Amino acid sequence: MIKALLFDLDGTLIHTSEEYRYSILEKTLGELGTSASKKDMDKFWFKSGRDRLITNNFQVDSDEFWEIFQKYDYIDAKKNFIKPYEDVNFIKEMKKAGFKIGVVTGAKESIAFLELGLIGIENFDSVIAAGYSDIKHKPDPEGINLCLSQLKINNKEAVYVGNSEEDIFAARNAEVLDFLIDRKECKFPNLHPSFKINSLYELKNYIF
Numbered sequence: 001m002i003k004a005l006l007f008d009l010d011g012t013l014i015h016t017s018e019e020y021r022y023s024i025l026e027k028t029l030g031e032l033g034t035s036a037s038k039k040d041m042d043k044f045w046f047k048s049g050r051d052r053l054i055t056n057n058f059q060v061d062s063d064e065f066w067e068i069f070q071k072y073d074y075i076d077a078k079k080n081f082i083k084p085y086e087d088v089n090f091i092k093e094m095k096k097a098g099f100k101i102g103v104v105t106g107a108k109e110s111i112a113f114l115e116l117g118l119i120g121i122e123n124f125d126s127v128i129a130a131g132y133s134d135i136k137h138k139p140d141p142e143g144i145n146l147c148l149s150q151l152k153i154n155n156k157e158a159v160y161v162g163n164s165e166e167d168i169f170a171a172r173n174a175e176v177l178d179f180l181i182d183r184k185e186c187k188f189p190n191l192h193p194s195f196k197i198n199s200l201y202e203l204k205n206y207i208f
Protein backbone atom coordinates (compact mmCIF):
# COMPACT_ATOMS: atom_id res chain seq x y z
CA MET A 1 0.00 0.00 0.00
CA ILE A 2 1.31 3.43 -0.91
CA LYS A 3 1.57 5.74 2.10
CA ALA A 4 4.03 8.39 0.98
CA LEU A 5 4.45 10.52 -2.12
CA LEU A 6 7.94 11.85 -2.77
CA PHE A 7 8.71 14.49 -5.33
CA ASP A 8 11.58 16.16 -7.04
CA LEU A 9 11.20 19.94 -6.86
CA ASP A 10 12.54 21.90 -9.84
CA GLY A 11 10.79 21.02 -13.07
CA THR A 12 8.40 18.74 -11.19
CA LEU A 13 6.52 21.01 -8.76
CA ILE A 14 8.08 24.36 -9.63
CA HIS A 15 8.58 25.75 -13.09
CA THR A 16 11.66 27.87 -13.69
CA SER A 17 11.55 30.06 -16.76
CA GLU A 18 13.82 29.15 -19.63
CA GLU A 19 15.22 32.67 -19.45
CA TYR A 20 16.62 32.00 -15.96
CA ARG A 21 17.97 28.58 -16.88
CA TYR A 22 20.00 29.99 -19.76
CA SER A 23 21.05 33.24 -18.15
CA ILE A 24 22.57 31.69 -15.03
CA LEU A 25 24.63 29.30 -17.15
CA GLU A 26 25.67 32.04 -19.54
CA LYS A 27 26.87 34.16 -16.61
CA THR A 28 28.72 31.27 -14.97
CA LEU A 29 30.39 30.11 -18.17
CA GLY A 30 31.08 33.71 -19.20
CA GLU A 31 33.04 34.23 -16.01
CA LEU A 32 35.03 31.11 -16.88
CA GLY A 33 35.70 32.57 -20.32
CA THR A 34 33.54 30.18 -22.28
CA SER A 35 29.99 29.53 -23.52
CA ALA A 36 27.74 26.59 -24.40
CA SER A 37 25.05 25.62 -26.89
CA LYS A 38 21.39 25.63 -25.84
CA LYS A 39 21.43 21.88 -26.35
CA ASP A 40 24.23 21.44 -23.81
CA MET A 41 22.56 23.89 -21.42
CA ASP A 42 19.33 21.83 -21.61
CA LYS A 43 21.37 18.70 -20.94
CA PHE A 44 22.77 20.36 -17.84
CA TRP A 45 19.29 21.01 -16.46
CA PHE A 46 17.57 17.80 -17.44
CA LYS A 47 20.03 14.94 -17.97
CA SER A 48 22.09 13.01 -15.46
CA GLY A 49 25.86 13.25 -15.07
CA ARG A 50 26.25 16.99 -14.57
CA ASP A 51 29.88 16.92 -13.49
CA ARG A 52 30.81 14.89 -16.54
CA LEU A 53 28.96 17.37 -18.77
CA ILE A 54 30.71 20.31 -17.11
CA THR A 55 34.11 18.72 -17.72
CA ASN A 56 33.51 17.26 -21.19
CA ASN A 57 31.07 19.64 -22.88
CA PHE A 58 31.62 22.94 -21.09
CA GLN A 59 35.32 22.05 -20.76
CA VAL A 60 35.77 23.72 -17.39
CA ASP A 61 36.79 22.48 -13.97
CA SER A 62 33.65 21.32 -12.15
CA ASP A 63 34.67 22.63 -8.70
CA GLU A 64 35.38 26.05 -10.17
CA PHE A 65 32.10 25.90 -12.09
CA TRP A 66 30.00 25.15 -9.01
CA GLU A 67 31.66 27.86 -6.99
CA ILE A 68 30.69 30.47 -9.58
CA PHE A 69 27.28 28.90 -10.31
CA GLN A 70 26.17 29.16 -6.70
CA LYS A 71 27.10 32.83 -6.67
CA TYR A 72 24.45 33.45 -9.35
CA ASP A 73 21.88 30.85 -8.23
CA TYR A 74 20.45 32.58 -5.18
CA ILE A 75 16.99 33.44 -3.96
CA ASP A 76 16.76 37.07 -5.02
CA ALA A 77 17.92 36.20 -8.50
CA LYS A 78 15.53 33.29 -8.86
CA LYS A 79 12.34 34.41 -7.16
CA ASN A 80 10.94 36.33 -10.11
CA PHE A 81 11.43 33.43 -12.48
CA ILE A 82 9.65 30.62 -10.66
CA LYS A 83 6.06 29.51 -10.21
CA PRO A 84 4.32 26.31 -9.17
CA TYR A 85 2.88 24.14 -11.93
CA GLU A 86 -0.89 24.34 -12.16
CA ASP A 87 -1.48 20.84 -10.83
CA VAL A 88 0.29 21.24 -7.45
CA ASN A 89 -3.05 21.44 -5.64
CA PHE A 90 -2.92 17.68 -5.97
CA ILE A 91 -0.35 17.70 -3.16
CA LYS A 92 -2.67 19.55 -0.80
CA GLU A 93 -5.46 17.09 -1.62
CA MET A 94 -3.25 14.08 -1.01
CA LYS A 95 -1.94 15.52 2.24
CA LYS A 96 -5.54 15.90 3.38
CA ALA A 97 -6.25 12.36 2.20
CA GLY A 98 -3.60 11.15 4.67
CA PHE A 99 -0.52 10.60 2.52
CA LYS A 100 2.86 11.68 3.81
CA ILE A 101 4.50 14.12 1.43
CA GLY A 102 8.25 14.42 0.90
CA VAL A 103 10.60 16.37 -1.35
CA VAL A 104 14.06 15.23 -2.41
CA THR A 105 15.91 17.88 -4.37
CA GLY A 106 19.42 18.74 -5.45
CA ALA A 107 18.67 22.40 -4.72
CA LYS A 108 20.13 24.17 -1.74
CA GLU A 109 17.91 24.51 1.30
CA SER A 110 17.28 28.27 1.03
CA ILE A 111 15.98 27.92 -2.53
CA ALA A 112 14.01 24.76 -1.75
CA PHE A 113 12.16 26.46 1.11
CA LEU A 114 11.45 29.56 -0.95
CA GLU A 115 9.97 27.37 -3.68
CA LEU A 116 7.95 25.18 -1.31
CA GLY A 117 6.61 28.33 0.33
CA LEU A 118 4.86 29.08 -2.97
CA ILE A 119 2.92 25.82 -2.56
CA GLY A 120 2.57 25.96 1.23
CA ILE A 121 5.35 24.53 3.38
CA GLU A 122 2.75 23.03 5.75
CA ASN A 123 1.97 20.45 3.06
CA PHE A 124 5.40 18.84 3.31
CA ASP A 125 6.40 16.34 5.99
CA SER A 126 10.04 15.98 4.95
CA VAL A 127 12.30 18.10 2.77
CA ILE A 128 15.73 16.81 1.78
CA ALA A 129 17.77 19.50 0.02
CA ALA A 130 21.12 18.13 -1.09
CA GLY A 131 22.56 21.33 -2.55
CA TYR A 132 25.83 22.32 -0.87
CA SER A 133 25.31 19.70 1.83
CA ASP A 134 26.96 16.34 2.55
CA ILE A 135 23.98 14.48 1.13
CA LYS A 136 24.93 12.66 -2.08
CA HIS A 137 23.17 13.91 -5.19
CA LYS A 138 20.74 11.93 -7.30
CA PRO A 139 21.04 9.37 -8.88
CA ASP A 140 22.51 8.30 -5.54
CA PRO A 141 19.59 7.02 -3.41
CA GLU A 142 20.81 8.72 -0.22
CA GLY A 143 18.35 11.63 -0.37
CA ILE A 144 15.34 9.39 -0.97
CA ASN A 145 16.46 6.99 1.76
CA LEU A 146 16.88 9.85 4.19
CA CYS A 147 13.41 11.14 3.36
CA LEU A 148 11.89 7.68 3.83
CA SER A 149 13.54 7.32 7.20
CA GLN A 150 12.31 10.75 8.33
CA LEU A 151 8.80 9.74 7.28
CA LYS A 152 9.18 6.25 8.85
CA ILE A 153 8.05 4.70 5.59
CA ASN A 154 9.63 1.75 3.82
CA ASN A 155 10.61 1.88 0.17
CA LYS A 156 7.73 -0.29 -1.00
CA GLU A 157 5.22 2.15 0.50
CA ALA A 158 6.42 5.18 -1.47
CA VAL A 159 6.59 6.55 -4.99
CA TYR A 160 9.02 9.11 -6.36
CA VAL A 161 8.02 11.54 -9.08
CA GLY A 162 10.55 13.54 -11.07
CA ASN A 163 11.07 15.24 -14.40
CA SER A 164 14.52 14.02 -15.35
CA GLU A 165 16.81 11.05 -15.75
CA GLU A 166 18.54 11.44 -12.41
CA ASP A 167 15.15 11.21 -10.67
CA ILE A 168 14.25 7.92 -12.30
CA PHE A 169 17.69 6.46 -11.56
CA ALA A 170 17.62 7.67 -7.94
CA ALA A 171 14.18 6.12 -7.39
CA ARG A 172 15.37 2.83 -8.87
CA ASN A 173 18.52 2.89 -6.76
CA ALA A 174 16.34 3.37 -3.70
CA GLU A 175 13.93 0.68 -4.97
CA VAL A 176 11.04 3.11 -4.88
CA LEU A 177 8.46 3.07 -7.67
CA ASP A 178 9.53 5.67 -10.24
CA PHE A 179 7.30 8.09 -12.17
CA LEU A 180 8.46 10.46 -14.87
CA ILE A 181 6.31 13.56 -15.19
CA ASP A 182 6.43 15.01 -18.67
CA ARG A 183 6.42 18.81 -18.38
CA LYS A 184 7.15 19.14 -22.12
CA GLU A 185 10.49 20.80 -21.39
CA CYS A 186 12.79 17.98 -22.39
CA LYS A 187 12.50 14.68 -24.23
CA PHE A 188 14.05 11.45 -22.98
CA PRO A 189 13.83 8.97 -25.87
CA ASN A 190 16.15 6.46 -24.19
CA LEU A 191 14.72 6.66 -20.71
CA HIS A 192 12.25 3.97 -19.68
CA PRO A 193 10.51 4.98 -16.47
CA SER A 194 8.13 2.52 -14.82
CA PHE A 195 5.34 5.04 -15.33
CA LYS A 196 4.99 8.24 -17.29
CA ILE A 197 2.42 10.88 -16.37
CA ASN A 198 1.48 14.25 -17.79
CA SER A 199 -0.15 15.63 -14.66
CA LEU A 200 0.25 14.96 -10.95
CA TYR A 201 -3.44 14.06 -10.87
CA GLU A 202 -2.71 10.96 -12.95
CA LEU A 203 -0.93 9.56 -9.87
CA LYS A 204 -4.37 8.87 -8.43
CA ASN A 205 -4.66 5.90 -10.78
CA TYR A 206 -1.68 4.23 -9.13
CA ILE A 207 -1.74 5.08 -5.46
CA PHE A 208 -5.21 4.14 -4.26
Ligand SMILES: [Mg+2]
Pocket residue numbers: 008009010011012162163164
Ligand atom coordinates in the same frame (compact mmCIF):
# COMPACT_ATOMS: atom_id res chain seq x y z
MG1 LIG B 1 13.90 18.33 -11.62
